[in-house]
Amino acid sequence: xxxxxxxxxxxxxxxxxxxxxxxxxxxxxxxxxxxxxxxxxxxxxxxxxxxxxxxxxxxxxxxxxxxxxxxxxxxxxxxxxxxxxxxxxxxxx
Amino acid sequence: xxxxxxxxxxxxxxxxxxxxxxxxxxxxxxxxxxxxxxxxxxxxxxxxxxxxxxxxxxxxxxxxxxxxxxxxxxxxxxxxxxxxxxxxxxxxxxxxxxxxxxxxxxxxxxxxxxxxxxxxxxxxxxxxxxxxxxxxxxxxxxxxxxxxxxxxxxxxxxxxxxxxxxxxxxxxxxxxxxxxxxxxxxxxxxxxxxxxxxxxxxxxxxxxxxxxxxxxxxxxxxxxxxxxxxxxxxxxxxxxxxxxxxxxxxxxxxxxxxxxxxxxxxxxxxxxxxxxxxxxxxxxxxxxxxxxxxxxxxxxxxxxxxxxxxxxxxxxxxxxxxxxxxxxxxxxxxxxxxxxxxxxxxxxxxxxxxxxxxxxxxxxxxxxxxxxxxxxxxxxxxxxxxxxxxxxxxxxxxxxxxxxxxxxxxxxxxxxxxxxxxxxxxxxxxxxxxxxxxxxxxxxxxxxxxxxxxxxxxxxxxxxxxxxxxxxxxxxxxxxxxxxxxxxxxxxxxxxxxxxxxxxxxxxxxxxxxxxxxxxxxxxxxxxxxxxxxxxxxx
Amino acid sequence: xxxxxxxxxxxxxxxxxxxxxxxxxxxxxxxxxxxxxxxxxxxxxxxxxxxxxxxxxxxxxxxxxxxxxxxxxxxxxxxxxxxxxxxxxxxxxxxxxxxxxxxxxxxxxxxxxxxxxxxxxxxxxxxxxxxxxxxxxxxxxxxxxxxxxxxxxxxxxxxxxxxxxxxxxxxxxxxxxxxxxxxxxxxxxxxxxxxxxxxxxxxxxxxxxxxxxxxxxxxxxxxxxxxxxxxxxxxxxxxxxxxxxxxxxxxx
Numbered sequence: 028x029x030x031x032x033x034x035x036x037x038x039x040x041x042x043x044x045x046x047x048x049x050x051x052x053x054x055x056x057x058x059x060x061x062x063x064x065x066x067x068x069x070x071x072x073x074x075x076x077x078x079x080x081x082x083x084x085x086x087x088x089x090x091x092x093x094x095x096x097x098x099x100x101x102x103x104x105x106x107x108x109x110x111x112x113x114x115x116x117x118x119x120x
Numbered sequence: 121x122x123x124x125x126x127x128x129x130x131x132x133x134x135x136x137x138x139x140x141x142x143x144x145x146x147x148x149x150x151x152x153x154x155x156x157x158x159x160x161x162x163x164x165x166x167x168x169x170x171x172x173x174x175x176x177x178x179x180x181x182x183x184x185x186x187x188x189x190x191x192x193x194x195x196x197x198x199x200x201x202x203x204x205x206x207x208x209x210x211x212x213x214x215x216x217x218x219x220x221x222x223x224x225x226x227x228x229x230x231x232x233x234x235x236x237x238x239x240x241x242x243x244x245x246x247x248x249x250x251x252x253x254x255x256x257x258x259x260x261x262x263x264x265x266x267x268x269x270x271x272x273x274x275x276x277x278x279x280x281x282x283x284x285x286x287x288x289x290x291x292x293x294x295x296x297x298x299x300x301x302x303x304x305x306x307x308x309x310x311x312x313x314x315x316x317x318x319x320x321x322x323x324x325x326x327x328x329x330x331x332x333x334x335x336x337x338x339x340x341x342x343x344x345x346x347x348x349x350x351x352x353x354x355x356x357x358x359x360x361x362x363x364x365x366x367x368x369x370x371x372x373x374x375x376x377x378x379x380x381x382x383x384x385x386x387x388x389x390x391x392x393x394x395x396x397x398x399x400x401x402x403x404x405x406x407x408x409x410x411x412x413x414x415x416x417x418x419x420x421x422x423x424x425x426x427x428x429x430x431x432x433x434x435x436x437x438x439x440x441x442x443x444x445x446x447x448x449x450x451x452x453x454x455x456x457x458x459x460x461x462x463x464x465x466x467x468x469x470x471x472x473x474x475x476x477x478x479x480x481x482x483x484x485x486x487x488x489x490x491x492x493x494x495x496x497x498x499x500x501x502x503x504x505x506x507x508x509x510x511x512x513x514x515x516x517x518x519x520x521x522x523x524x525x526x527x528x529x530x531x532x533x534x535x536x537x538x539x540x541x542x543x544x545x546x547x548x549x550x551x552x553x554x555x556x557x558x559x560x561x562x563x564x565x566x567x568x569x570x571x572x573x574x575x576x577x578x579x580x581x582x583x584x585x586x587x588x589x590x591x592x593x594x595x596x597x598x599x600x601x602x603x604x605x606x607x608x609x610x611x612x613x614x615x616x617x618x619x620x621x622x623x624x625x626x627x628x629x630x631x632x633x634x635x636x637x638x639x640x641x642x643x644x645x646x647x648x649x650x651x652x653x654x655x656x657x658x659x
Numbered sequence: 660x661x662x663x664x665x666x667x668x669x670x671x672x673x674x675x676x677x678x679x680x681x682x683x684x685x686x687x688x689x690x691x692x693x694x695x696x697x698x699x700x701x702x703x704x705x706x707x708x709x710x711x712x713x714x715x716x717x718x719x720x721x722x723x724x725x726x727x728x729x730x731x732x733x734x735x736x737x738x739x740x741x742x743x744x745x746x747x748x749x750x751x752x753x754x755x756x757x758x759x760x761x762x763x764x765x766x767x768x769x770x771x772x773x774x775x776x777x778x779x780x781x782x783x784x785x786x787x788x789x790x791x792x793x794x795x796x797x798x799x800x801x802x803x804x805x806x807x808x809x810x811x812x813x814x815x816x817x818x819x820x821x822x823x824x825x826x827x828x829x830x831x832x833x834x835x836x837x838x839x840x841x842x843x844x845x846x847x848x849x850x851x852x853x854x855x856x857x858x859x860x861x862x863x864x865x866x867x868x869x870x871x872x873x874x875x876x877x878x879x880x881x882x883x884x885x886x887x888x889x890x891x892x893x894x895x896x897x898x899x900x901x902x903x904x905x906x907x908x909x910x911x
Contacts, residue, residue: 037740044733051725051904055718058909067702070905078898085736086894087887092674094308095681102685105336106692108423110699112442113372116427117700119436234675301682309675339686343693350803355783357799358697364792369700373693 033090043084050077131639133540138640151236152640157222158538159243164218165607167209167250172600174202179562179596182589185581195579196265197280201257203268204285208292209250211523212381215388216299216334217246219530220327222538224303226631227321229312229649231642234305242298245291253288256281267577269378272359272370276351283352290345293338296384300334303327312630314649321629321653322411326391329415333380333387333422341377344370371430379426383418385519386486389526390415390457393479396533397461398654399627400476401468405654407460414453421450431502440499447497454490458483473625474548478529481556485521489514492567507577510570516563528606535610536620540637543613551605558598565592629653673884680888684895687811691899694804698906701796708793714911715780716801717771721908724767725900731760732897735819735890742826742883750886751827754819757893761816768809772802801907808899815893822889826882 054073062069083089088096132138134154141149147159178198181188190198221239225232233239257263260281266274275282307328311320348370350356357363359370398405405411427435427443461483472480492514496502505511536542569588574581581589623632634643702709738753779786780798787795 032743034743035736035740037737040733040736040740044729047729047732048726051722051729054905054909055722058905058911066910070909071902074902074905077901081732081894081898081901085732085897086891091677095677098678098681098685101332102336102688102692105423106689106695109340109376109692110696112424112427112439113376113696113700114703115442116368116372116435116439117703119438120434234672235679238679297683297686301679301686304682305675305678308678309672335682335685336689339689340693343690346807347697347803350782356803357782357787357795358701358803363788363799364701364705364796366700366704369697373696376693 035084035087035090039084043080047077047080050080131635131641131644133635133637134640135539135637149240151232151240153221153225153232153236153239154538154638154640156239156243157218157220160213160217160221160246163243163247163250164210164213167205169603169607171202171205171210172603174198174205176596176600178202179593181579182581183593184589185583185586192579193262193265196267196577197257197263199577200264200267200285204253204264204289206519207268207381208289209246209253211385211519212296213246213292213299214385214523214527215392215530216303216327216330216384217242217295218527219323219392219534220299220303220388223534223631224306224324224327225310226634226638226642227324227629227653228307228310229315229630229643229647230306230310231646233302234309235302238298239302242295242302245295245298249288249290249292249295251288252291253285256284256288259284269374270345270348271374272348272351272365272367273361275348276360283349286345286348290342290349293342293345296334297338300331300338303331304335307331312646312649318409318412319649319652322394322405322408322415323388323391323629325412326387326394326415329419330384330387333384333419337377337380337384337423340373341381344373344377347373368430368433368435371433372426375426375429376423379429380419380422382515382519383422385523386526387415387418389482389523389530390454392526392530392533393461393482394457395627395629396475396479396529397464399533399625400471400473400479401465402470402626403464403468403654403656404652405460406463406466407456408652408654410456411460414456417453418450421446421453425450428497428502431499432506444497444499444502448494451490451494451497458487474543474545474552475529475533475625477549477552478525478532481552482522482525482529485517485525485559488564489517489519489522492517505570507575508570509566509574509576512576513563513566513570516566521559521563531610533625534631535613536624537631537636537638539614539617540620540635541613541617542620542624543609543617547605547609547612551602551609554598554602554605556602558595558600558602561595562592562599563595565595628656671881673880676884676888680891684891687895687899691804691807694800694807695902695906698800698804701793701800702906702910705793705796708791709797710910712790712794712797713907713909715775715778716908716911718908718911720767720771721904724764725904727760727764727767728897728900731757731764732894734760735893739883739886739890742879742886745879747826747879751823754823754826754886758816758819758823761812761819761893765809765812765816768805768812772805804903805907808896808903811896811899815896818889818892822886826886 050073054070054077057069057073058066060066082099088099134152137143137146139146139150147155150156150159177189178195181190181195181198221233260283261279262281264270264275264278264280264282264285266278266280266282270282270286275286307320307324347356347358351359355363357365359365359367361367394405394411425443425447427439428447431440431444470476492510496505496511496514532543532548565588569585569592570576572585572588574585574588620636622634622636624636625632630647631638633647734753734757738750738757741747741750741753775781775798781787782799782802787798790798
């Protein structure tokens with residue numbers, strides 16, 4: 028009934044770590060590029076990718092029952108909805 | 121010795137001493153969900169009556185214009201405290217902590233919740249939060265006078281003890297979160313064999329939807345309160361307009377929690393009603409899936425409407441249009457429930473003992489509250505009635521006539537199971553009459569007063585509102601007498617009531633198949649479920 | 660010899676424990692989410708001031724701290740993987756390293772904040788009162804958000820230290836038995852598997868026993884669950900910093 032545990036190889040974790048380091052480098056570089064308005068978007072996007080990597084691999088969301096991915100999605104959606112609706116106020120005052 | 125007696129001796133009721141601790145310690149250190157439910161019952165109802173007393177005193181003050189029994193500063197403290205106690209110490213914990221703790225495991229065929237020790241911790245968080253909030257009455261600059269909403273910048277500038285009160289509310293939030301966490305895990309993991317999601321009774325469904333709101337909304341209040349404390353203690357400056365802060369942002373953050381919070385209050389009450397109706401109509405609930413899904417829908421849409429508390433705050437026109445539209449939508453799933461409950465009565469053999477009387481009148485009172493809410497959703501009307509007695513009438517109809525009424529109905533319904541005794545019906549009916557008459561006299565008058573222009577949280581008023589205030593105050597006396605009568609009836613029932621059988625009402629859900637009061641482990645053997653929760657044999 | 664048979668009836672539900680932990684993490688997510696909302700509003704409102712104020716933050720320290728936390732997440736994940744494979748000692752070492760990284764992070768933070776205080780930049784200071792609104796709000800947010808995050812790092816270190824204490828040795832359970840009236844005790848797992856048997860010197864009426872479990876897969880599994888759930892908390896602390904870093908340090 029409960030999903031048997033998948034053993035994630037050590038190597039996967041190390042690979043993801045390298046990816047995270049690389050992305051950190053990317054985000055620092057991007058910050059120096061003077062993208063103007065886009066810089067916020069770029070920073071958040073890269074952070075989101077890094078966060079997703081930690082969530083999916085380090086926190087094993089990829090290997091768990093899909094219930095956990097749904098739960099995480101629920102929280103993200105709630106936060107997104109709250110931000111969007113608040114911005115209908117801030118952006119249009 | 122009969123076999124049932126032997127069975128009872130082998131399986132003592134949860135009320136009897138057993139296990140490591142005896143006497144009072146056996147209650148204070150118990151991880152039995154039923155005992156924890158009783159702990160909550162005693163503490164929550166005690167605070168309820170403190171809140172009622174404050175309400176009665178407020179109405180006494182308002183029976184005539186000008187000072188009557190208190191000075192303005194004290195009046196401000198009274199309505200603040202009345203709100204804080206009723207909302208954070210009564211209604212929000214209310215049904216989930218008392219009836220949910222007691223009956224959720226039993227209704228799904230489990231022996232306890234998923235995390236029994238966290239359950240006890242949630243009660244201690246409740247007590248700690250309550251103690252801290254009460255302490256704010258006596259320390260520092262005196263009890264807070266900001267209203268339970270703690271709006272900035274006043275809550276940052278006032279010399280009264282806002283920090284302590286807000287800290288108390290912060291601790292109470294943990295109690296709520298722990299309960300929600302426990303219930304979600306319990307429902308996912310501990311349903312009896314054969315009990316699929318759609319064979320689960322509707323009360324657990326409502327607790328499930330509520331628990332998700334407790335998890336996802338309460339932390340936003342937590343951070344908001346932390347920021348207020350940091351601002352008062354360290355001058356952080358995030359909400360203070362003098363330091364570049366935006367007071368409207370505080371209102372957003374506050375209502376992002378506090379609107380979903382009202383669904384924490386009402387969804388469990390609706391769950392109770394969904395249990396009571398099929399039992400006393402003697403037939404299956406109409407539209408089981410619709411009611412289950414509407415609970416989830418209310419929880420979901422409830423996140424999208426908080427701005428309707430802020431229409432006159434200075435928000436943008438765009439957001440006001442958006443929130444007004446979304447608020448109209450949230451009425452739909454509630455309407456679905458009302459139609460289904462009423463349809464459950466059709467062609468049923470309806471009996472009306474006290475729990476059913478309260479359940480029926482719940483629909484009437486909640487409907488009035490809901491309809492007044494629709495009127496408030498419209499921007500044009502809202503501008504006139506915002507912060508008037510119309511609003512006070514509205515939320516008392518939904519929170520008191522809705523959520524609290526549901527708690528009373530649930531207590532009357534499940535009392536024989538919880539204590540193994542039955543209360544006297546006649547005084548319960550008398551209590552209902554006093555409460556119903558008093559309630560409508562008090563709060564309908566407020567709707568009228570508000571429509572006429574009487575502002576809320578005002579200590580004094582113009583002569584044209586005088587008559588309305590007198591009527592409302594008299595209504596409060598009837599209501600308070602009714603509440604006391606109800607409490608006395610139940611206490612008498614507990615002490616001297618006739619022993620109650622396992623199933624006094626002819627209910628179909630699992631709790632009616634075990635002893636009254638239940639044995640500690642709930643079930644001698646965990647049942648295997650083969651039928652729907654409201655199916656009647658031979659029906 | 661008469662034996663009293665004990666059954667380990669502790670209700671073990673790893674999936675349930677994990678659900679509980681994730682639900683708690685969701686609350687942390689929304690807690691910080693509220694602060695990110697505040698940040699989003701004020702960043703929009705005070706874009707120029709935020710840009711200017713952010714220049715006072717040292718990108719190097721921030722980046723270094725980011726690397727520290729990312730690496731601590733790696734060592735955490737590896738520690739769990741090691742215990743899953745039965746390498747208890749490797750796992751313990753990796754846990755110590757993780758805790759070490761956490762402490763390192765806090766030390767850096769201490770120096771950062773000290774520097775700010777030294778320049779008169781702290782909530783309610785006169786220096787801050789003299790700056791523009793946007794700058795004041797930036798620093799308020801900076802202290803609130805990195806402060807709350809640091810509190811979570813401290814709690815995380817405490818939790819991991821506790822886990823280390825549990826995992827570094829073979830598990831024990833405490834069993835209280837009333838009314839033994841026998842000269843021997845045997846312990847059976849909840850699946851009926853015989854785990855343990857012992858003769859007692861005398862036949863006591865009641866006793867509390869601390870029993871050491873034999874090293875076996877089931878028992879290790881329970882410790883892995885504990886470590887996983889605590890590891891989840893640590894990873895979340897890392898994820899929050901992943902967002903904090905660019906939003907405060909990289910907007911100049």
